Amino acid sequence: MALVLSEDQQLLKDSAKSFCEQNAPVSVLRRLRDSKDEQGYDQAIWSQMIELGWAGMAVPEAYGGFDFGYGGLGVVLEETGKTLVSSPLISTVLIGATAIAQLGNETQKQDLLPKIVSGELLTALALDEHTSHNPSKIATTATKVSDGYSLNGSKTFVLDGHIANMLIVVARTSSDTSSEQGISLFLVDTNTEGLNVTRTIMVDSRNSSNVQFDNVVVAEDALLGELDKGFGGLDSVLDIVRIGIAAEMLGSMQAVFESILEFLKQREQFGVLIGSFQGLQHRAAEMYSEIELCKSAVRAALSALDDPDMTQTEIAVLASMTKAKLSEVFFLVSNEGIQMHGGIGMTDEFDVGFYIKRARVAQQFLGDASFHRDRYATLSGF
Amino acid sequence: MQSLQEFRIETRTWLEQNCPASMRTSMVQEEVVWGGRNVSFTNPESEVWLQRMAEKGWTCPTWPSEYGGGGLEKDQAIVLGEELARINARPALNSFGISMLGPVLLEYGNHQQKLEHIPKIVRGEIRWCQGYSEPGSGSDLASLSTKAELQGDNYLINGSKVWTSYADKADWIFCLVRTDFEVPKHSGISFILFDMASEGVSTKPIQLISGSSPFCETFFDDVKVPATNLVGRLNEGWTIAKRLLQHERTMISGFGLSAGQSDNGGTTSTISSLEGAAMHYRGDSDKLSDPVLRDQIAQFKIDADAFAHTSKRSVEESKQGQGPNATSSMLKNYGCELNKRRYELMLQAIGSQGLGWEGEGFSDEELQLTREWLRSKANSIEGGTSEVQLNVIAKRVLGLPDILSLAQK
Numbered sequence: 174m175a176l177v178l179s180e181d182q183q184l185l186k187d188s189a190k191s192f193c194e195q196n197a198p199v200s201v202l203r204r205l206r207d208s209k210d211e212q213g214y215d216q217a218i219w220s221q222m223i224e225l226g227w228a229g230m231a232v233p234e235a236y237g238g239f240d241f242g243y244g245g246l247g248v249v250l251e252e253t254g255k256t257l258v259s260s261p262l263i264s265t266v267l268i269g270a271t272a273i274a275q276l277g278n279e280t281q282k283q284d285l286l287p288k289i290v291s292g293e294l295l296t297a298l299a300l301d302e303h304t305s306h307n308p309s310k311i312a313t314t315a316t317k318v319s320d321g322y323s324l325n326g327s328k329t330f331v332l333d334g335h336i337a338n339m340l341i342v343v344a345r346t347s348s349d350t351s352s353e354q355g356i357s358l359f360l361v362d363t364n365t366e367g368l369n370v371t372r373t374i375m376v377d378s379r380n381s382s383n384v385q386f387d388n389v390v391v392a393e394d395a396l397l398g399e400l401d402k403g404f405g406g407l408d409s410v411l412d413i414v415r416i417g418i419a420a421e422m423l424g425s426m427q428a429v430f431e432s433i434l435e436f437l438k439q440r441e442q443f444g445v446l447i448g449s450f451q452g453l454q455h456r457a458a459e460m461y462s463e464i465e466l467c468k469s470a471v472r473a474a475l476s477a478l479d480d481p482d483m484t485q486t487e488i489a490v491l492a493s494m495t496k497a498k499l500s501e502v503f504f505l506v507s508n509e510g511i512q513m514h515g516g517i518g519m520t521d522e523f524d525v526g527f528y529i530k531r532a533r534v535a536q537q538f539l540g541d542a543s544f545h546r547d548r549y550a551t552l553s554g555f
Numbered sequence: 556m557q558s559l560q561e562f563r564i565e566t567r568t569w570l571e572q573n574c575p576a577s578m579r580t581s582m583v584q585e586e587v588v589w590g591g592r593n594v595s596f597t598n599p600e601s602e603v604w605l606q607r608m609a610e611k612g613w614t615c616p617t618w619p620s621e622y623g624g625g626g627l628e629k630d631q632a633i634v635l636g637e638e639l640a641r642i643n644a645r646p647a648l649n650s651f652g653i654s655m656l657g658p659v660l661l662e663y664g665n666h667q668q669k670l671e672h673i674p675k676i677v678r679g680e681i682r683w684c685q686g687y688s689e690p691g692s693g694s695d696l697a698s699l700s701t702k703a704e705l706q707g708d709n710y711l712i713n714g715s716k717v718w719t720s721y722a723d724k725a726d727w728i729f730c731l732v733r734t735d736f737e738v739p740k741h742s743g744i745s746f747i748l749f750d751m752a753s754e755g756v757s758t759k760p761i762q763l764i765s766g767s768s769p770f771c772e773t774f775f776d777d778v779k780v781p782a783t784n785l786v787g788r789l790n791e792g793w794t795i796a797k798r799l800l801q802h803e804r805t806m807i808s809g810f811g812l813s814a815g816q817s818d819n820g821g822t823t824s825t826i827s828s829l830e831g832a833a834m835h836y837r838g839d840s841d842k843l844s845d846p847v848l849r850d851q852i853a854q855f856k857i858d859a860d861a862f863a864h865t866s867k868r869s870v871e872e873s874k875q876g877q878g879p880n881a882t883s884s885m886l887k888n889y890g891c892e893l894n895k896r897r898y899e900l901m902l903q904a905i906g907s908q909g910l911g912w913e914g915e916g917f918s919d920e921e922l923q924l925t926r927e928w929l930r931s932k933a934n935s936i937e938g939g940t941s942e943v944q945l946n947v948i949a950k951r952v953l954g955l956p957d958i959l960s961l962a963q964k
Contacts, residue, residue, distance in 0.1 A: 176868035434953060449956040454949035461948055462885045469864035494857045501854075546853040553856070555830035555843045 174480065175244075176472045182248050185241070188225075189252035196221060197258045199524045205259060206378040212336055213372075213380035214259045220292065228266050229290035232274060236286035243413065243478035247420040247471065254424025257527055259379045261295050264333035267417040268410070269296030272341050275413075276358065276398035276406045285339075285360075297337035299328040299361075299384050300407075306540045308343070308411060309353045309404060313386060315344035322346075322359065322396070324367075324389040332538075334382030335372040337363055342386070346401050353404040358397040365389050377534040378527070409485050412492035415539050416474040419499040422535050423464075423471045426503045429510040429528045430460055436514055453513060460509060463502045470495040490552050497545035500536040507532035562631050566638045573607045574644050575600035582645045584923070590650055590679025592726050601647075608647035609678040615653055618661060623674035629874055651720070652676035652683040654806040656729045659799045663746075663787040672727075672748070684751070685803075686716045686730030686773060687796070694943050696731075697740045697793060701775065703732035703747060705782060710734075710747065712755075712778040718937070722758040722771035725751050729799075735790050746792035749780040765929035766912075801880065803938045804887035808866065826905070826920050829855065829897065833904035848903055855896055862889055881951040888944035891934035898928040 178186065197218050205213060222228065230246040232238020239245075246267065253262060270289045273281060273296075288294035302312055313326025324344055334340065340361045348355030363370065367389040375381045398406045437448030437457065447453060474491040477483045507529040511518040518525050536542065557565075577600045586598050588605055596602040608614050611625060616632040618624020627635065657676050660669060675681040692699040701714025712732060722728070727750055735743030751758075755778040760768035787795050826832050829852050834843050843849040869882055901924060902909045909924055911917030935941040949955045 175871070176864060177871045434955075437955060445958075446956045449958040451946070451949075451958065454953075454955050455942070455945040457953055457955065458885075458945040458948035461953060462889050465882075465885060466858070466861040466865050466889070469868045470861040472868065473864040494860050497854075497857050498861050543850065546850055546857065549857060550830075550843070550849055550853040553830065553853075554841075555834060555849065555852070 174473055175476045176469060178248065178472075179244070181241075182244055185245055186248040186252060189227075189249045190255070192221070192225065193252050193256040193258060197253070197260075198256050199527055202257050202259050202378055202527060203524075213333075213378075214261065214336070218258070219260050222260060222262065223290075223292040227262060228270075228292055230266065232270050232286050232290055236274070236282055237290045238270075238286065243417065244475045247417060247475040250417050250420040251424035251427075251471075254421035255428040257425065257428075257531055261333055261336065263414075263418070263421070264298065264337065264380075265289055265294070265296045268298045268332075268414050269294075269339075269341065271413050272296075272298070272358070272397065272407075272410045275410050276403075280394070281360070281397065294339060295333065295337045296339045296341060297331050297334045297382075299331045299334065299340045299342045301330045302326070302328055304329075306537065306544055307351075308407060309356065310351045311343055311345045311356055312350050313342070313344045315342075315346050315357060315359060317346075318390060321390055321392040324359065324361070324386040324391065326386050328384040328386075329373075330538075331370075331382045331384050333380045334363075334370050334384050336380060339363060340368075340384065341397060343403070343407060348401075355401050356404045356407065357400050358403045358407060359391055359395045360397050361389060361391055361395060365391065375534060377531040379531075379534070405485075409488070411539055412485075412489050413478055415492045415496040415545075416471070416478060418535060418538055419467075419495045420471050420475060422499045422503045422532075423467050425528055425531055425535070426464060426467065426499075426506040429506050429525060430457075430464055432525060433457065433460075433510060433513050440515075456509060456513070460502075460506055463505065467499050467502050470498050486552060490549060493540075493545040493549040493552065496540060497542045497549060500542040500545070503532045504536060504542075559630060559634060563634050563638065566635055567641075569611075570638055570642060570644065573604075574642060575604055578604045578645050578647075579642050580645075581643070586645075588646075588648050588679065589682055589721070589724070590648055590652075591682025591724065592680070593724070594679065594682075601645075604645070605647045605679055612677055614648045614679065615657060615677045618657060618673065618677065622661075622669050623677040633870075648679045650676065650679065650682060651685055652681065655685060655799050655802050656683050658802050659795050660786065662798065663795050667783070668748070668786060681726045682721070682724060684719050684722045684725035684728050684773075686719060686728045688716060688718045690715065690717050694940055696796070697744065699731055699733060699744065701730070701732050702736075703734050703745060703780070705734075708782050710780045710782055710785070712747075712749070712775045712780055714775055716773040716775075717761075717770075719758070719771045719773040720769055720937075722751070722773045723760055727751060728756075728773070729786075731792055731796050734792075738790070741793045743790055744792040744796065745789055746786045746795040747780060748784045748786060749778065753778050753780065755779070763930070764932070765926045767926065767930070800939060801883045804883040804944070807934065807938045808883065808886035808890035826901070826924060829900050829904055832901060836905050836908065848900075852900060852904075855893070855900055859893055859897075862886075862893055865889075881947060884939070884944040884947040885952070887938060888935070888941045888948075891941060894934050895931050898924075898931045902928055 201215055201218065205215065226239050227249055229238035230241045230249060231243050234240045270286060273285050285294060300308060303310060313324065313328065315322040315324050324342060340363060342359045342361050344357055344359060345355055346357040361368065367387040369385040371383045373381045373383055437453060438446060440447045474495040477488055477491050510525045510528055514525055517523050577598060586601055588601050612620055612623055613625045613635060616625035616627045616635050617629060620626030653676060657673060660672060687696060689699050689701060701716065703710040703712045727748060730747050732745055732747055733743050734745040755776040757774045758771045761770045761772060762768050830843060833848055833852065837844055866886060869886065908917065908921050911922050911925055913922060950957050
């Protein structure tokens with residue numbers, strides 16, 4: 174398990190860093206928010222990201238991708254996290270391409286993955302139904318009808334739902350509401366009759382939505398993965414996404430910490446730089462240590478994703494370890510980001526507010542720290 | 556050039572043939588081998604194991620073979636470590652010579668000094684202690700006042716040290732002394748080595764809250780030390796002192812690593828893992844019944860995992876750079892805090908059975924746990940307090956302005 178970046182990954186990271194700093198700084202997100210942009214992301218920037226090959230980063234070459242692995246996608250996400258880039262990179266590339274590559278049949282992979290790589294297709298995952306993450310508590314039903322399935326129910330916290338062309342819907346095909354058995358996944362065109370997407374404006378200014386299904390009929394070949402036995406595959410896709418989100422969170426917390434350090438080195442009070450106060454130094458040193466641990470956790474988890482010898486359980490443990498740790502530390506660093514900047518940290522004009530808003534959404538997305546500590550304990554047998 | 560795989564096979568074969576059976580079991584506290592003139596082996600196989608490992612220089616695998624070390628490359632040493640771990644081999648020798656003095660002597664000592672001392676460290680013939688802290692110099696180590704005056708070919712040493720680990724059992728001491736009182740405190744310190752059997756040296760063990768006495772007060776009364784025992788240049792000992800502290804911190808941060816492992820080496824059966832102990836003492840079968848403790852243990856183990864990855868990453872990164880650096884302060888601080896957390900959680904896991912002091916009603920390992928819990932409180936004091944480590948991180952890693960340097964002016 175490599176814990177330091179390879180030369181290729183370092184080059185990719187450097188180029189992603191300069192792209193994000195020059196083309197997609199935090200001011201872009203601010204502009205999207207202030208103009209109440211209907212798409213919620215900048216399409217010109219997204220096109221450039223596609224040209225850079227980011228949409229095919231972890232997609233195998235056989236399906237038009239660049240086979241750079243999750244180690245590659247991870248360093249890109251770390252850099253987009255630094256400037257809070259709002260784009261379909263998570264919903265379509267990290268989630269959509271992963272789900273299709275992991276669970277799809279040959280036809281689905283041949284058909285859909287190249288479209289993701291080229292930017293033609295945007296996807297969204299319709300999973301959660303409750304206010305806190307619980308991937309097996311699924312009440313949305315998919316009932317067998319003559320030439321396919323009919324979906325009924327509602328979903329919430331669907332990232333990029335209103336811009337997606339296709340939803341990956343987690344539905345119940347048998348068993349009771351909280352069973353891991355009887356769960357199946359479906360690919361649903363967002364133009365399908367009976368499907369209603371409502372955009373929700375979230376605190377982090379990124380796209381989210383609620384989705385309602387009223388007798389939404391899909392064909393048999395819309396099934397993604399095995400009927401009734403979709404949970405295992407879904408969970409392994411979610412683990413990859415959790416690790417990817419953690420990489421993004423790592424970038425964001427580093428940006429906040431850099432801003433804190435810069436402020437400590439230029440703000441004077443009582444005639445001295447405030448960075449000379451031990452009360453602040455020790456908090457900064459503790460944050461530094463926690464961020465170093467986060468970096469190691471993310472590197473270990475990403476490199477495990479590209480290691481064919483790792484079992485699903487080993488990856489699940491790493492994913493929960495990483496998501497729990499990153500959620501805790503991003504919470505800490507985003508709070509300190511406000512406090513250590515003092516009054517200016519409370520102003521909308523200053524960027525640190527965008528990070529604390531993003532932090533809370535990222536913390537909760539696909540399981541917060543306590544969800545993952547519980548899962549870690551269960552996976553570890555206690 | 557031998558490939559790493561060939562080296563692994565050869566090492567595995569050698570270990571199979573040479574590591575005695577009882578050396579492949581978890582270490583028992585009383586059987587830790589510290590070496591030295593008065594070494595005694597409670598388990599005769601410990602002696603065989605030490606001799607065989609020392610002969611190959613594998614007690615100090617990366618040290619130059621010229622001085623008796625193993626002469627291995629870093630990646631070979633990692634393979635050796637992995638192969639030793641694979642068969643659960645005990646460390647053949649544990650000493651401050653290996654973890655602290657050796658590395659700085661190799662860096663700063665002259666050929667004669669290395670020739671005299673390094674092979675004896677490798678073979679465990681001399682047991683070293685560390686003469687650093689003084690009654691008036693704890694965190695402010697550089698204010699030390701033990702005096703060394705040159706008289707002819709000797710230094711005459713007067714003063715006292717405190718918290719000298721195992722001074723009463725050590726053969727030699729590496730010691731910080733003041734050789735110039737007229738200059739700023741960091742500029743008048745020298746690093747010197749001498750025999751604890753010298754006339755004028757006396758030690759007195761200090762009883763700790765844990766009931767044991769691993770530390771001593773050490774007194775020097777007109778101790779005569781040959782001037783050739785000074786390491787590096789006169790009055791430039793502080794550089795060596797700090798370098799040695801980095802090695803010490805790296806060693807101590809290892810406590811945090813073992814804190815995360817389910818098998819804690821010294822202990823066996825029921826107290827080998829936090830979750831195992833918590834479930835055992837509660838009679839739980841598949842899930843720990845106390846949800847708050849379960850969450851705290853999970854949080855601890857997650858931090859310990861992330862810390863283990865961080866230690867590993869720092870080893871990988873140091874392959875590209877040189878030895879430990881200021882991040883050793885981060886590892887030391889975090890590792891110690893983890894180890895203390897582990898013991899606190901262990902007490903919670905075991906409840907009243909973890910609070911015994913001595914006598915009937917408690918197993919040996921329960922009694923040992925009480926003592927180890929108390930002993931762990933020193934982790935964040937020895938080798939530089941956690942607060943000092945945070946100062947070092949703030950100053951050297953984060954580049955924050957140093958208010959202490961203003962205070963010294």
